[in-house]
Amino acid sequence: MSPDTTGPAVPPGILPPLLEIVVPVYDEERSLETSIRTLHAALAGQFGDRWLVTIADNASTDATGRIADALAAELERVRAVHLAEKGRGRALKHVWLTSDAEVVGYLDVDLSTDLAALAPLVAPLLSGHSDLAIGTRLSADSRVVRGAKRELVSRGYNTLLRATGLRASDAQCGFKAMRSDVARRILPFVEDTGWFFDTEVLMIAERSGLRIHEVPVDWVDDEDSKVDIVATALADLRGVARVLRGIASRRIPVEAIYAELGRRPFEQVHRPGFFGQVLRFGLIGGASTIAYAVLYLGLQLVIAPQVANFVALLLTAIANTWANRHITFGVRGRAGLVSDQVKGLLVFLLAWCLTSGSLLALHTARPESGPVAELVVLTVANLVATVLRFALLRAWVFRRTRRASTAPAAGTSTAARSGADPIHSASAATTPRTGALAAALTKEDAAA
Template sequence: MNETNAGGVRRRSVEVVVPVHNEAHVLTDSVGTLHAHLEESFPFPFRITIADNASTDGTWRVAASLTESLPHVHAVRLAAKGRGRALKDVWSESTADVVAYMDVDLSTGLEGFLPLVAPLLSGHSDLAIGSRLHRQSAVVRGPKREFVSRSYNLLLKLGLAARFSDAQCGFKAVRADVFRALAPHIEDTAWFFDTELLVLAQRNRLRIHEVPVDWVDDPDSRVDIVRTALDDLRGVRRMLRATVTGRTRVTDVSRRTSTPQVPAARESLEVPPTGAHASSRSEHLEYAS
């Protein structure tokens, strides 16, 4: 992607991924809401990619329909389940400068998206996370999920010396070049993917930016808390061993620039015609703002 502003400077872009599994019933409303928000208020070139990981309902049919009706929406279909697998696949092939993701339920307020990605676009930070545990966050959720979240993050601080506050919030972004360097070292393909990415970033002295978020618990969430917690414990043990043996060190990771670029002001770009956007993966990605 080589879009430039009036001064001839290439504009930086964002690809936001929405990983889904059997979410046909909410996909149209959620992606429509996200698309409208970004079109109206996001000042950078963007694209939305629906990553359908092995859905067995009508999710792919809905995703394909959305690529026809919304100009900045694309879709990818994966044969195997796993949120981490979906993110790794799409992010690794992205031609955007910054890659991000959010959960399809849009539990996190979209007003936090620009503050999330802006430090990455400017070159100030390498990875950014939304934190529900930030003192300025406004969170609505039940006591059970609150307890599990805080306990898990305490475990990360005690076991892995984590300096980030909320590993599980489904609202993250990373510089694409940084992710490509870290990706071969990420083993998990499910929910521990986020934690593994953050631990690797911290171990390699990358700058992690946190933003407070407004977050409302989704009562329809089908995450198996017990199973996920057990998988996370196994992941923490594996990362602890990797840290002790030095396997978390990534020698070719690209750190933030010493002279960050100032993001260009918003400009109108030529929007590609709608049509056959849904595919296994496009060779050339078109973005629009």
């Protein structure tokens, strides 16, 4: 069933809004009217008349829908959209994909964020400088009032996200905006309909090389919030794994989005920092160790222990090198694939010597040792070899990825060869200039 809409459409001949702010609500009859009137006054004072507020009622069961319709009938530039299903992400996705505004954004109905941050949030998007903008409660310049539990969970969650390569400091702050052309490009690949929607958008945007602007905000936590922060954080971690799988399998086409809208060199986007590499390598190493143990236990029933050890190590080493190439060190494409596997096999031979030596030492010291003792010794040796493998993969096998990350992007190289200013060339190629600042920049370019 299509959503019902109450409120003014853009009349023919009238310019569409520069900014549309969505306020997703579910059973917010107590706070909705006061919050919308406060937001209405703030937008009128900061943005003139080219803005629109959309109240996105996602299947409320109280009087929220009636209050939203009444506000839309009374206040200019306010409309209400009624969706049949719950979900903040679902509501935002629907409204943003159908918006006529140049910039779309949202904020939580409790207005925890000081609305003085609206103009700094939106300005870099209207000027074309950035693609997305988010408020952050974790900046040293932010002023935040909230409980210790929420603070701890928020910081822990965002620390884990940074281990995946996400640079945004506060993924879940309910104060975000993006250019509409960016929204139309990436939202079709965003699956979450609930609270993970924000993080999923940011993960796809960053992996696609989009520029994200952060604004320190003043934030007073809503003590009546209905969000279960622990359950939400756990669900979000499952969402992180799903998005990473989608990017790795290329179901989410970040390369294509980067080619169309991206700004940063693509290799930089994909290569996580040291902590992220350690985390990913550790997860892959753990999975490889389990796979090795299962293979060895099965193989030693039919072949000699040394041969079983070699075959199990060989198979897991090939899979381990591939996984680390793609996931840990962010190498894309087939270039250098064979040489990477050859180097990986050399690292494997070193690991094999280590584990075989431990097995030989066990049999020398305790000739009566059985499969369980062999497995324990080999597993410990394999874990030690895993640490050595990480150092060699990072410093030798995939070292070129760090050199490549300092190389100029293709678009920048073209601009440099032509003698053009690479910054202006990249901006003009990827981002349309909009609004009053755009006119000023255009005049400046013409004068130059």
